[in-house]
Amino acid sequence: MTDTDDTDHVYLHGFSRTEQARLLKQARLAESTIFTTIDYSGARRLLEVGSGVGAQTEILLRRFPDLHVTCVDLSEPQLAAAREHLGGKPWLGGRYELKQADATDLPFEPRSFDAAFLCWVLEHVPSPARVLNEVRRVLNPGSPVYITEVMNSSFFLDPYSPNVWRYWMAFNDFQHEHGGDPFVGAKLGNLLLAGGYRDVSTEVKTFYFDNREPARRKVMIAFWEELLLSAADNLLEAGAVTPDIVDAMRREMHQVQNDPNAVFFYSFLQARATVF
Numbered sequence: 001m002t003d004t005d006d007t008d009h010v011y012l013h014g015f016s017r018t019e020q021a022r023l024l025k026q027a028r029l030a031e032s033t034i035f036t037t038i039d040y041s042g043a044r045r046l047l048e049v050g051s052g053v054g055a056q057t058e059i060l061l062r063r064f065p066d067l068h069v070t071c072v073d074l075s076e077p078q079l080a081a082a083r084e085h086l087g088g089k090p091w092l093g094g095r096y097e098l099k100q101a102d103a104t105d106l107p108f109e110p111r112s113f114d115a116a117f118l119c120w121v122l123e124h125v126p127s128p129a130r131v132l133n134e135v136r137r138v139l140n141p142g143s144p145v146y147i148t149e150v151m152n153s154s155f156f157l158d159p160y161s162p163n164v165w166r167y168w169m170a171f172n173d174f175q176h177e178h179g180g181d182p183f184v185g186a187k188l189g190n191l192l193l194a195g196g197y198r199d200v201s202t203e204v205k206t207f208y209f210d211n212r213e214p215a216r217r218k219v220m221i222a223f224w225e226e227l228l229l230s231a232a233d234n235l236l237e238a239g240a241v242t243p244d245i246v247d248a249m250r251r252e253m254h255q256v257q258n259d260p261n262a263v264f265f266y267s268f269l270q271a272r273a274t275v276f
Helices: 017-034 055-063 076-087 128-137 162-177 184-194 214-229 232-237 243-257
Strands: 045-049 068-073 096-100 115-119 144-150 156-158 198-209 263-274
Touching: 017 055, 017 076, 017 198, 017 214, 045 055, 045 128, 055 068, 055 076, 055 115, 068 076, 076 096, 115 128, 128 184, 144 184, 162 214, 162 232, 162 243, 184 198, 184 263, 198 214, 214 243, 214 263, 232 243
Parallel strands: 045 068, 045 115, 068 096, 115 144
Antiparallel strands: 144 263, 156 263, 198 263
């Protein structure tokens, strides 16, 4: 998900076909947690910012059959993947539009939409406040906005895996050093208040798997390894990690995945606000 034009900005995960497939898998795994309290039942014209490969778009259209979704993303490779993904589902035809655009300079008139959705987007942009100001500009008064974002300091894995932690810190440092914010979830309330939104509320959502759900735990840990590896090329090129750390991280993730007493924990934030 890339959505602002900044020459110093590097998208941590890249745009490979493997990464695009990972985003589709991520959306499926997280759907039941992300969408528990999202309600667009009164909306008709929704703006999705940083829509990437259309993974969340498909979920939005399925869950809210009255919606038309306008998707914006800066990356043409992501938009091409979205065209392929959504185009393979003819029952969604006519209900979405894909546009290449900078989220800090949206090509829409004021009051063009009556809802907005952002998911795993603000972590990647140099100026979340500018994005939120633009989103507010193009929404009708009374429009609901839902934003789901990372809080990477919440990650916990047991048994203790030192190379996973070394890699994870390098992962977050790289994102921060290149204009992103791996902890932006905790800041959503302040960002929305400062941006002129009203009725701001936040909710902590959690992936927490132990011996009570061993099958789901195994799936999530395997997926988390994919998430970590999606940044490996950029981290190696920057000298943020060594090949030995990457290899050791993978071994530790496999060990934890197969440990009968493993624990996986990760929390993120979802904010809701209204435009007035």
